[in-house]
Amino acid sequence: MKLNEKGLLVIISGPSGVGKGTVRRALFNKPNHNLVYSVSMTTRKPRPGEVDGVDYYFVDRETFEKRIAEGKFLEWAEFVGNYYGTPKDIIDEELAEGKEVVLEIEVDGALQIRKNVKDAVFIFIVPPGKQALYDRLLKRGTESPEIIKQRVEKADKEFLLAHKYDYIVVNDDVDNAADRIMAIIRAEHAKTERSIHNYLRMLEEK
């Protein structure tokens, strides 16, 4: 029985260092899901251990700007000195296949999608306290103190837009946060319009 013919965009945002990547990896390790991760394109330099095509598509500014001009992004934004964008073509294919496509993106980009896409659920991840952001970025050790400062300052502005999201998830414990996101995705699938659409398709296939 195929009940998820109609794809869903799952937008996960939240300030740098809140644990988006960590929670997303825990989410993908859960059993029985139909999730795929949308690999973004960025002009940021790879961190040690990051793999091109897995964590991001790493490109230079010229390549990124050419892609903007060609309309190749579902959304894009500049974040603390670098471009980040969601490649469009692959997402269209995955949604048509009924997949749940997870985007881990910052607030400007999420709000662009809010305007243009109907089948999307918006989740904002918050830390258990303000100091936690700074502590987590420091512990991760991938950014210089100056960039950490800029990212934490940026977080204050991002919090002001959190009310535009459908759900807030506190990342106190990674596994609990991933469970809550999975519950949100399940609930989204059971919404009437989506369920009726999928149910009728299922009857047609019989």
Ligand SMILES: Nc1nc2c(ncn2[C@@H]2O[C@H](COP(=O)(O)OP(=O)(O)O)[C@@H](O)[C@H]2O)c(=O)[nH]1
């Ligand atoms: N708008 C937009 N933001 C993105 C995209 N990919 C990543 N981001 C966001 O850009 C910000 C910086 O990402 P990154 O440099 O990897 O730092 P990290 O989130 O602290 O690991 C984060 O908020 C990401 O969620 C994208 O395709 N579009």
Ligand SMILES: Nc1ncnc2c1ncn2[C@@H]1O[C@H](COP(=O)(O)OP(=O)(O)O)[C@@H](O)[C@H]1O
């Ligand atoms: N619930 C949590 N409790 C403690 N540390 C966490 C938690 N979630 C993530 N971290 C740590 O915080 C740091 C930032 O997490 P990361 O997933 O890279 O954040 P983001 O992708 O939002 O920038 C990492 O070192 C990660 O191990």
